[in-house]
Amino acid sequence: MPRNRNILLFTLAVLAILVLMVVDMATGSTHIAPREILNALLGRGDASIITIVREIRLSRALTALMSGAALSAAGLMMQTLFRNPLAGPHVLGITSGASLGVAVFILGIPAFGISSVLFKSLGMVGAAWIGSAAIIMLLVALSSRIKDIMVILILGIMLGSGIDAIIQILQYFGSEASLKSYVLWTMGSLGDVTGRELAILAIAVVGGLALSIPSVKPLNLLLLGEDYAKSMGTDVRRARILIFVSTTILAGSITAFCGPIGFIGLAVPHISRMLWKTADHRVLLPASVLTGMATMLLCDIASKSLALPINTVTALVGIPVLIMVVFKNQFVK
């Protein structure tokens, strides 16, 4: 029975996330046994371990959870809306848009003369939102004129490259210190989000995900294309706006705080489709969120164990999935 199978898969996914979270918190420069982690979370045991677990490892694991959830949900919505299995925040240039916003902000900080940490992190998020929203709006404007989805995808890639070029020009003129912090940001990191930033990120991710819930019914109908969705009573314009606002918040916020993390948004929805064997977004959305969380924790564990930047690991995980999707599509046609 598909229903029982779904319940089983959801239960397994939640269990996997819990186990992976403990493993993730145990992994690091000093290994901490799972039992010690649980004790530290409850405020028992060695004071230094409590500090490490609560202030460093827990924040990092939570950031991994949130980025996995947000990027996967954003990727799923993009794939359905653009009716393209290769769509995702990274491929469509939305992450690049966010990067441009952040680049302008970071490289421009000396010029703005900003020193407040809170203002800096809020400014980063704001800049990333503006950047990604600008790209999304451009894509929407183009997609209403251009019907061929492959062209939109190519335009997204071109936009991304164009933006990278602009960023390089900005870097050329940036100060040495701001340049260094920008380059570090581009490598992507889950470990730099702490305290207040974590709270801002959590609010943004929860808000973005909450907006994606009312999009579930329109997303299901959009599987048949916009004309069909409209003929079945969907207010397509409203649905598009809702989906775009939700993806901007989700992808933009994660990019602002963790750097441009590629391939998760593209690959995870496919993994969830394979596991849950459905196209129904009432199942796929939570499934992608959970699979994204687990995948991101796995990537973080690998990143910490091998001392690699997080977006190198996500690329290694995501690219095989991408290649598989391309091949499968070839065979369907």
Place this chain on the structure above:
Amino acid sequence: MIMIRLNDITLSHGSLRLFDGCSLEIAAGACTALVGRNGSGKSTLLKAICGNLRPQKGTIEIAGKDVSLLKPAELARLVAMVSTERVRVANLRCVDVVAMGRAPYTNWMGRLQPADYEKVTDALRQVNMTGYAERTMDKMSDGECQRIMIARALAQETPIMLLDEPTSFLDVPGRRQIADLLASLAGGMGKTILYSTHEIDLAVKNCTQVILIDGGKVQSLDPKNAKERERIDSVFRLPL
């Protein structure tokens, strides 16, 4: 009762003006074929009737209401549409596609009630696709997909059903079956059916009314009338 009424409409496809000052009436319960050469504007006209395209001039009325004033949710309870778009989504089960037809009646999450499930089963039965419910849309023939899309339109329970070339991609028996099915829906269930087609013989045999588009002019003809039948044939006759 008039179900579809075009009042002096002007309609273009991009920069190409297809109809100028065109008026038309289709009665409730009629099975109507829309015929015309390629590029004559059959699909454009169907799009305008289901509200996806606005005429530059004039109005289109559906069940006595101006289409441009209806909200998508209201329109979805009056008109169901089957387009030429081929839906080949992996993992999408036929039963779920048919269930989408219930969208105008379900809540914000699209949750089906027991009565909705019954209507979905009923719609699948009417197109003889009950055995295909659990199959996915990427693993079916064109004809089977077409039947599922028609079942979805049936589940939408609208008084009007518009279909754009429902018999294309199908083999000869498949075409006959679809044309018979559409005629029986109009005759037996009282639905108003309007479909575009290139199958003149099928249209003449199965429809109560044939709308001929020729050179921007729209004519409503009775296929049972020999003289009017001659007019239909003349448009499609090869010049010697």
